[in-house]
Amino acid sequence: MKFIDVSHIIRFASAIRREIRYVIGAHPHCLQGLDSVNGVPVIYSLGNYWFNSKALDTALLKVVVEKDGVKTVQMIPARQENCSTAMLYDGEKQRVLNYLQSLSPNITLDADGYMNW
Numbered sequence: 655m656k657f658i659d660v661s662h663i664i665r666f667a668s669a670i671r672r673e674i675r676y677v678i679g680a681h682p683h684c685l686q687g688l689d690s691v692n693g694v695p696v697i698y699s700l701g702n703y704w705f706n707s708k709a710l711d712t713a714l715l716k717v718v719v720e721k722d723g724v725k726t727v728q729m730i731p732a733r734q735e736n737c738s739t740a741m742l743y744d745g746e747k748q749r750v751l752n753y754l755q756s757l758s759p760n761i762t763l764d765a766d767g768y769m770n771w
Contacts (some may be wrong), residue, residue: 676724684712685711685750687757688729690771695727695761702734709735711742711750713767727769729754 679686679698683705686698701712714730731742731750742750748765755763762770 670754675719678715678726682708685713685754685757688727688754688761688763688769688771689758690761693771695724695769695771697727697729704737707732707735707737709733709766711753712739713750713754714741727771729763729767731767733763 662681674694676694677691677696679696679699680700682699683702684699685701687698687700695714695717700715702708702710703712703714710733712732712734714732716728716730718725718727729751731747732739732751733746740745747767751763751767752763760771762771
């Protein structure tokens with residue numbers, strides 16, 4: 655799903671003005687893009703990690719935060735299938751990272767899934 659609800663962007667921008675260090679959205683049950691709002695990383699949705707028996711791409715998120723703010727954000731591609739989730743490697747990992755990059759024009763993801771904003 656490539657659609658991002660404009661109301662989400664408005665709410666995230668409002669939260670960021672209150673000194674939020676990062677934003678992780680939820681609920682649409684599918685992977686959505688990443689962004690940066692005023693230098694704050696925004697992850698719109700990680701999709702379903704454990705939800706049902708459908709076969710869907712998903713991701714783990716690793717965020718390293720120190721006293722002065724977010725240091726790294728890493729998307730770790732995975733696949734949910736038959737009520738189980740497994741990390742993806744090689745071509746499948748790159749396929750999901752490429753998909754996320756296609757949804758995220760304002761940031762870049764490197765080959766290991768690290769977000770540059």
